[in-house]
Amino acid sequence: MEPIVPLPDVLPLPAPLWLLEFLLVFTFICHLVPMNFLFGGGILAAISHARGSKSENHGRLARRLFELLPTVIAFAVTLGIAPLLFVQVLYGQFVYSSSILMANAWFWVVPLLIAGYYLAYLLRFKWDSLTGMRSGIVWVMVLIFTWIGFIYSNNFTLMLRPDVWAAHYFANPASGQLNWADPALYPRYLHMLVGAVAVAGIWIMIIGLRRKSGDVAWSNWAVAYGARMFMHATLLNVIIGFWFLVALPKRVMMIFMGENMTATVLLFAAIVLTAVAWVLIQRASKKPDSRTPAVAGAVALLGVLAMMAVMRQQLRTAYLAPYFTLDELQVAPQWDVLGLFAVTLVICLGVVAWLIKVMMRAKPA
Amino acid sequence: MNFPVWELEMGTPLLIAIVAILHVYVSHFAIGGGLFLVVMEHYANRKDDRHLRNYLITHSRFFALVTLVFGAISGVGIWFVIGLSSPAATSSLIHLFVWVWAIEWALFIVEIAAAIVYYMTWDRVSRRTHLAVGWVYFIAAFLSLVVINGILAFMLTPGEWLASGNFWDAFFNPTYWPSTLARTAICIGLAGIYALFTGVFVKHAATRARIIRLAGLWALAGTILAVPALYWYHGLLPAGAAELFAGGMPAAALAARVLVWGGIALAVILLAPIIFPKNFGPGSAITFALVALTLFGASEWIRESVRKPWVIVDYMYGNGLRPAEAEAMSTGDGILANAVWVQERPAAATTATGREIFRLACRSCHTLDGYRGLTDRLGGLDEDYIYESVARLEHMVGAMPAFPGSDVERRALARYLAQESGTTLPMLDGAEVFSKRCGFCHSQSGFRALDGSLEGYAHDELLELFPELAEMIEEMPPWSGTEDEARMLADFIQSWYAVAGEEEEN
Structure with a gap:
């Protein structure tokens, strides 16, 4: 069947292209951090919870992570709204189509998210009284979030494949189906999943470093454990990354292999920076008394995440190139409303900073 | 689309x-x-x-x-x-x-x-x-x-x-x-x-x-x-x-x-x-x-x-069409020629085409058997009547936009809906005939009431009236019901006044 190529909206973009594309990538990076804490942190918390009966250190870690998860979910969801908004502005005709092509699964994200969120609060507020049911709830919650991530990977791979849409849609217009047939789906999802575990390892390190004054032995253990999780996950992710690269359609893969200089350099730089982060974190794990390598490693990892997000956008551009390029869109900036947004955002971020300060300075519960 | x-x-x-x-x-x-x-x-x-x-x-x-x-x-x-x-x-x-x-x-x-x-x-x-x-x-x-x-x-x-x-x-x-x-x-x-x-x-x-x-x-x-x-x-x-x-x-x-x-x-x-x-x-x-x-x-x-029937009033209909697009489709080459997600092209007077028309033009508000389901409303009606009704959607109760498709698409839609709804089911009584052959646009005594204008007609006169309505009033579809249906409908209309008459006598 012929590729189906829907038309862009007749209404113009209310801002210059570069700004919308920047906001799409930048807010996605902001979303990535708490989303990885939730996604990878949930998995690590569940594993620690399972090992908690034999290891007191793991038990304490699980408890601590589950205390923080509801707030992490709030951040992941809230910061996820902006990139979902901007991707609809720039690529609406593709995203709406792919969403409908997997309509049932996409819809069920919402009830599942509500359920997973409430389970996270249940664990936070009723940790002790849940006793025997706790592990069951922990795993159900982790499964829910892992599934939601998989659904997102499906949608954001399916939106890139107008060539398969017709066959996909007309086979099942009543409920839709996932993007099972796409070989790039699996390494892409695993790359995200394992990457989230690596980032959550860094999160655990930070938790350990912050708790220094309390219990030095546990803090040192947490720093070393978090670092180990990061290092294992990152090594594994290098392999998955190569699998992802070769699973891409050749035309798309080649942009990272010399056809597009920026993309090629970025991929190379990201691999180098990942190696730098790995070495720094390894040093941090050996020296739990020193914060410097840990902080430097975390910053390097944030840089890697940012590069990955930019490459993700380049990947999308390359996938869609035969059907659509962003410069086809009409632009009619609404500068006044845009200015209002900028002012509101600055005020709101200031208020959030104040709220965080209030929280930090609050007496212990 | x-x-x-x-x-x-x-x-x-x-x-x-x-x-x-x-x-x-x-x-x-x-x-x-x-x-x-x-x-x-x-x-x-x-x-x-x-x-x-x-x-x-x-x-x-x-x-x-x-x-x-x-x-x-x-x-x-x-x-x-x-x-x-x-x-x-x-x-x-x-x-x-x-x-x-x-x-x-x-x-x-x-x-x-x-x-x-x-x-x-x-x-x-x-x-x-x-x-x-x-x-x-x-x-x-x-x-x-x-x-x-x-x-x-x-x-x-x-x-x-x-x-x-x-x-x-x-x-x-x-x-x-x-x-x-x-x-x-x-x-x-x-x-x-x-x-x-x-x-x-x-x-x-x-x-x-x-x-x-x-x-x-x-x-x-x-x-x-x-x-x-x-x-x-x-x-x-x-x-x-x-x-x-x-x-x-x-x-x-x-x-x-x-x-x-x-x-x-x-x-x-x-x-x-x-x-x-x-x-x-x-x-x-x-x-x-x-x-x-x-x-x-x-x-x-x-x-x-x-x-209704808009999703954004005067700008976009529930099915995603803008008025100018709908106009261009109905006067030009129809829905399927202009829609992107189409399996059956070109349009033919078949149920397969009808199914696609239903999906593209109607599904945003209607289902077959669920919410605002059509099979219940259309069961027992003949294909011609559905075909004629689709040409008059904008006159119906419920705020519908005019049908945006071509004549062959309208025929295909009618064929599909008739098939899904079951044309052979006999209607049970005059009330059902009234709701299906009059009720899309009229009510007995409320909105666009008929009780005022049909009073005093004898049974035979009503039977003669039904086939003539379409000639008298441009918006009305031609009568295509069976003789049984006409009789039941006439009985039903007369029952409105029988009740009122008894009350007056008392």
Whole structure:
């Protein structure tokens, strides 16, 4: 069947292209951090919870992570709204189509998210009284979030494949189906999943470093454990990354292999920076008394995440190139409303900073 | 026609209604409840009322769990569902209002952060700071309503924007202010309704009575304030709305009655918790919550109904077509030649084509067997009659746009619908014949009533009249019923007057 190529909206973009594309990538990076804490942190918390009966250190870690998860979910969801908004502005005709092509699964994200969120609060507020049911709830919650991530990977791979849409849609217009047939789906999802575990390892390190004054032995253990999780996950992710690269359609893969200089350099730089982060974190794990390598490693990892997000956008551009390029869109900036947004955002971020300060300075519960 | 259509058998409009009504019921509480918390906290601090403060601590945890999780995520849920069921309209709203959504998002971040800090820091920060956090929450939440309501009101009354294309005309549209006022009133009222619910569980008897009385006052104040706001709003609705309330759309007319009478009833029964707070228990609180949900559901239902057949009034129909596109299709080469997601091309007078036409043009509002299902309505009718009716959709009850397709597409749709509905099922009685052969446009005594014009016709005269109507009145489809159906219909029409006549004799 012929590729189906829907038309862009007749209404113009209310801002210059570069700004919308920047906001799409930048807010996605902001979303990535708490989303990885939730996604990878949930998995690590569940594993620690399972090992908690034999290891007191793991038990304490699980408890601590589950205390923080509801707030992490709030951040992941809230910061996820902006990139979902901007991707609809720039690529609406593709995203709406792919969403409908997997309509049932996409819809069920919402009830599942509500359920997973409430389970996270249940664990936070009723940790002790849940006793025997706790592990069951922990795993159900982790499964829910892992599934939601998989659904997102499906949608954001399916939106890139107008060539398969017709066959996909007309086979099942009543409920839709996932993007099972796409070989790039699996390494892409695993790359995200394992990457989230690596980032959550860094999160655990930070938790350990912050708790220094309390219990030095546990803090040192947490720093070393978090670092180990990061290092294992990152090594594994290098392999998955190569699998992802070769699973891409050749035309798309080649942009990272010399056809597009920026993309090629970025991929190379990201691999180098990942190696730098790995070495720094390894040093941090050996020296739990020193914060410097840990902080430097975390910053390097944030840089890697940012590069990955930019490459993700380049990947999308390359996938869609035969059907659509962003410069086809009409632009009619609404500068006044845009200015209002900028002012509101600055005020709101200031208020959030104040709220965080209030929280930090609050007496212990 | 630019997007695939989700063939959800229950009907996507019903799914939207369920998600949206649950969301607004919680989100308006999230705003009013924020005001309730800070005002009450201020009051408790001033009176140094330990019991009231303890209640507020419990209530704020309930508040956080309801609004942070269900309120916030169900809001995202509406966005998901409208994207799945009305992608073209969602795209329009996103393009026109990107920065409004972005402002909403910035406020939402504050709202979420403040709600978390507020419920977690009771007695952990100074009272002054805690109260300030509460105010930050309420202000951000209220502003998010002020912002999002511009988009909601725009869909119903885009006003000057249609001609000017100016953003501010779109945002400050004709119903913006009255609907903002009405929603504010509802927020205050719902804050009271929810507080009634948490208030009944307070152990300390005197505090419980005080909270219930105060909560009742909040609910009553909101209900009373909503009256002038809704009246103002009602006066600014689009031109066709009055006809819809009058019976042009039976569900909207029913919802309007529920809203008016239910609102009066609510105001009256709210005197109970105010006057007799000691006798107010959990059962009563749940009853009040359900009454409020029904009323709010009715008002949202009306807002959605009076917009029919548009998703954005005068700009886009429910099925995603703009009027000019629809016009071009019906006078030009039809739907399938212009739609993107089509399997069967070119159009032929087959059920396969009909199925595609149904999906593209009708599915956004109708299903076969679920919500606004057509098989029930069309069962027993012949293909020709459906074919003729499709040519006259714009005259029917329920606010339909004209059919946008070509003649062969209309034939294909009729063939498909006739096949799905079953043409061979005999009609049971005259009432069914009336509802299917007259009721798409007329009623017995309400909207476009027939009882006035058919009085005095003898049975034989009615039988002669039916086939002549189409020649006499241009909008009427030709009579294509069986002889049995004609007889049953004539009997049914005569029964209207028989009853009246007997009453006169008595």
